[in-house]
Amino acid sequence: MTLIKSWVDSANDPNGPFPVNNLPFGVFSNGGAPRCCTAIGDKVLDLHALEQAGLLPESGFDQPALNTFMEKGPKAWADVRAKLTDLLSEGSDKAEEVTKALHDREKVTMHLPFKVAEYTDFYAGKQHAFNVGTMFRGPENALPPNWLHIPIGYNGRASTVVVSGTDVRRPVGQTKAPDADAPGFGPCKRLDIELEMGAVVGQPSQMGEPISVDRADEMIFGYVLLNDWSARDLQAWEYQPLGPFQAKAFATSIGPWVVTKAALEPFRVSTPEREKPLLPYIQDTGPMLYDIDLSVTMAPDGGEPTTITRTNYREMYYSAAQQLAHHASSGCKMNVGDLLGSGTISGPEKDSFGSLLELTWGGKEPVTLDGGQTRSFIEDGDTLTLHGHAQGEGYRIGFGDCAGKIVPAPKFG
């Protein structure tokens, strides 16, 4: 696969995120009601306008969320993608009509791309699990005994999933110093990111009906960048015995663009070799991870961003399809709009870890930003931004940035 050339000039930049090969889906507004769009070069394309002009089938693009379109299923997704490819490729005879539905990307407001039905976060990066386990239990007992058999996950909070650009308030909560008699209550002091990919479920399953890994892969509509903000001090005190709760509940940021499985098809890669055989219901049936370069930048208030880590989605031990098949295995019904966080994506080297907890090794080895400031964890005013793209031959599939700025904690309690 090489670059598909477009009559939209900016879509032909080999380092640009949004060529015709990509065509991610999102929701935008420019004064009026939010509606569905795709990105092409430095423009967004109003899909509802194309629908009204008869250039696309009626697909629910007037809605302020992609859920209606996702419900229509893989055939509809492929059909719309094929039509958009025709409309935007060099030589299209509809360029004049389509131009009317283009808006400068810099001038529009992007919204949460879909209504999040439920949010589940996994723990499927082995290096991350090993790092965190080493810090808490030592390297011999780092991986829990179930880790190589189960894509470990827990239910997160959907109500606080927000789109890139939304400020995030520093959470407050209970923490307890190891030597203190009793816990205290106040602003989080160890605020962190988790660099993840989010898989967006586009088709439902039935209650009581497990699904195969292949079916799970078919049900996934696409992928977003995802930052699972984490309050490490709240987490350490609350998480036994039932898992993270308020430490993760205050916010999860996702990118504005859902990159479709179709756009990512050329970048499929296999999961790493299995250290223990998987049970048949979650065995790999083909390459279901993707080669996606990821990085995170950190910028102090008013300062320039510094890249603090670089890694790749292919580092995961379990694919989203395996996670989804496991999620439904008990008979749990999955719905359109369910969001599955991959788990923190850490590479093998220290500069490829996906959280500050790992990058600063529990806060003991601060990172230095380009201006000379150091950080163990996130300070008020800092902006954290996730970046991601798949690198093709002469083109890129970009995800659009996933950014969030931390604002001071509320006064309370």
Place this chain on the structure above:
Amino acid sequence: MTLIKSWVDSANDPNGPFPVNNLPFGVFSNGGAPRCCTAIGDKVLDLHALEQAGLLPESGFDQPALNTFMEKGPKAWADVRAKLTDLLSEGSDKAEEVTKALHDREKVTMHLPFKVAEYTDFYAGKQHAFNVGTMFRGPENALPPNWLHIPIGYNGRASTVVVSGTDVRRPVGQTKAPDADAPGFGPCKRLDIELEMGAVVGQPSQMGEPISVDRADEMIFGYVLLNDWSARDLQAWEYQPLGPFQAKAFATSIGPWVVTKAALEPFRVSTPEREKPLLPYIQDTGPMLYDIDLSVTMAPDGGEPTTITRTNYREMYYSAAQQLAHHASSGCKMNVGDLLGSGTISGPEKDSFGSLLELTWGGKEPVTLDGGQTRSFIEDGDTLTLHGHAQGEGYRIGFGDCAGKIVPAPKFG
């Protein structure tokens, strides 16, 4: 408070669940579209019909869920309750009109009373936490160190919350015997109930804005019976380090009737004495538990039900208002339709424990049913039913049964 007499004769039975004092809310159908109703004696009263007849304010009772009505807030809830009390009390001059909207309760179908936004399950029964902790870690380490400070909770799965009467398929999943080298995959062998009350959130909070305990109490619309079905063998293998997931995801049953806070007002009781002082943000500001008698019956396929436990909601260590205040403390946004499970309600005696895990002490001391059959855990064909009521002077506030029959596991994997 004594019985408010009704012109609906069956509502005056001192042992009946649904006198005028109660007026719980639910959703029913009788051939047509599901719509909102209340219960009075052995009837359901079609609230949409009353709305159409101009006897109640327009409140969204045409909807197949109570969410629209709940969104209208405490003043609207009180107003509708006052009007219904007038319409149904002895001496009402509207009896003839209202009669047209009554249907035999036995002949209608009850539906899930509200759209569950998100479901959170707590762990706020001290006896239950102590029992389970004792089985897993011994009596000295039974309670986790955070337990007396935090209303421990975790996010559950909203997509599989079902109304009483819905069959529940035995889940399948990964389990591992302590002496096995690797896990296996198959039907759950230690299927259990958890006897809980569910608090229904009727008003939202804002992201980034913690709420006080008093505000949390105002936000609660009412309470339902809740059975948090649990696959103990799946749970034991999967729950470290991030908490229960598939062991709880396959089904949660709730009763068909949301009993309002107003109906329960005369039954408010305080939480037990604090063994350690609570942090201010979750301190009790008044009695926020309720004196509600609870029991569970178990019936084998085609057999008679046997009562296997009796307890009371007042056994909880934390109230729902405290749980809700803690839930929002980090800045987590709460929504209309959020459902909070109390945690398993176990009394101090063995015959007052709220799960089979405790009643049979890990399966080692089976319970004997009236017909002579014994049970360590639930078998296919068994029906488990939760019962609950608050006992007033000459009247009861009933919750309606919360029943579920277990059907065989799907063939899979």
